[in-house]
Amino acid sequence: MEGVIANSNGKIWVFIDVAVQMEILMNTDQQLSLKLHHQDLGTDFIAIFVYAKCDAVESELFDIGFKGSPFTWWNGISAGDCIFKRLDREVVNQQFQNLFSNIEVEHLSRTGSDHTPLLLTCGDGNVTFSKPFRFLNFWTNHESFKELILQNWSSEVVGSSYLNFS
Template sequence: MLKSLFWNVRSVRSQNSFHKIQMLHRHHKFNIIALMEPFQNADNIQRFKRRLGMECSNYNCNEVLVDFDQMLTLKLLFLENNQYLIISIMYAKCDAEARIQLWNDIYCISNDIQNSPWLIGGDFNVIMSDEEKIGSLPVYPNEYEDFAFCVNSCDLEEVNFKGSPFTWWNGRIDDQCIFKRLDRYMMNQVGLGYFGLVESEHLARTGCDHAPMLLTCGQKTDVVRRPFRFLKFWSEHAEFQHVMKDSWISEEADLSINEEVVRVKEALFETSPTAGNREILQKTQAELKKQKTCIQWFTEGGKNTRFFHNKVRGKRKRLSINRIQNKDGEWVEGEDLVSAAAQEYF
């Protein structure tokens, strides 16, 4: 399990700000704490490390690190499985032209670490769409299209979050009030495949214009019983009717419906691969993948592309339910509580 805190915190040396960091660390026990504070020197960073009880520290105090002055990239090793994780921490400039260099740097890194899990997060100082801003003047596509193009080109996917959709507030409470989502986590497809569970939470802003971002990465240990799904291409097999009849009408008449379904499923899997030639099997595989992705224009030959696997993973991610609101209006998490709330409602 990996827990991290990314926060563009104002005046981290102040007692209130650092006390909030300490309280969050005691509660969540972070493995990684990334503070985007531009006016700190190395001595202060070492002092923060000791007070937080963190073993290692690294910093980029307004200086260029491997030619990336808006991004700090680290390579971390998980000792339990010798797996590396690349982490890039963002502190983007306010100027749109200056951020273009950051998008180029992100693209260069993505080409170098295509086979490694990669987490990228922090303050990007730009929104992704007009839905991520409230107040002030309207947003035009040319203000964020470079960022969106960078994300798509690097095959990055946003981490689902809970909490307020806006991570930045300009501190005004009148008609000049502005809310934006400037901070976010993203991960490449290798990282999403490595971690079975990736969730983000936007915590409450306390004495700061940016919200702290909590990230939890881990492996799902609960085994969920998968429902039986009938695959359409089975019915196109020449032996389908025969296999179905022989499996269902058997001497073991006392089997339950679930056991009968399992018997038919096993028989179909045993029969199908041994019959027909390679062309038929490839066509069958394509039909299976087409049904999985629900893409009507899916063509043969694209079944092993990165696009297909991203599509399947994205669909599973959208269909997963991590939290639910019960009849009392309270949000509950965890498979047991979610299941109980759903059963009670329906």
């Protein structure tokens, strides 16, 4: 399958968007290092995926948080000795954060492993949600309706007046 790579023992799986070309720099049982080229941005970056316990090291990497379940690992025991932990995380440096203004990590549903897959989405942050305006006739019966409309129509607009309606 194009856009999918697994490390040598199949413990690390990476799914890459079609706009990204990848080159394998290192592939071991514990690590998968990729050089990624984002075609739309014309930018190269290195991504390193590690399957191991990582101690905190002094670095310029930032945990970018997540949405979804707070846990990424389960010990597989459903009784009293059940343990859930957040072992897996995405960390990025400042340059990566500057490259993508909208970075999001989602903890997906765990299937076939004791670890939860992580989905890293990088976007330009220009996502807008359009909420259509709906006029409701009962507003005209409100005692301050006419005054409010006159006040807003006569106020000074800074910038494009069309922006006030979006």
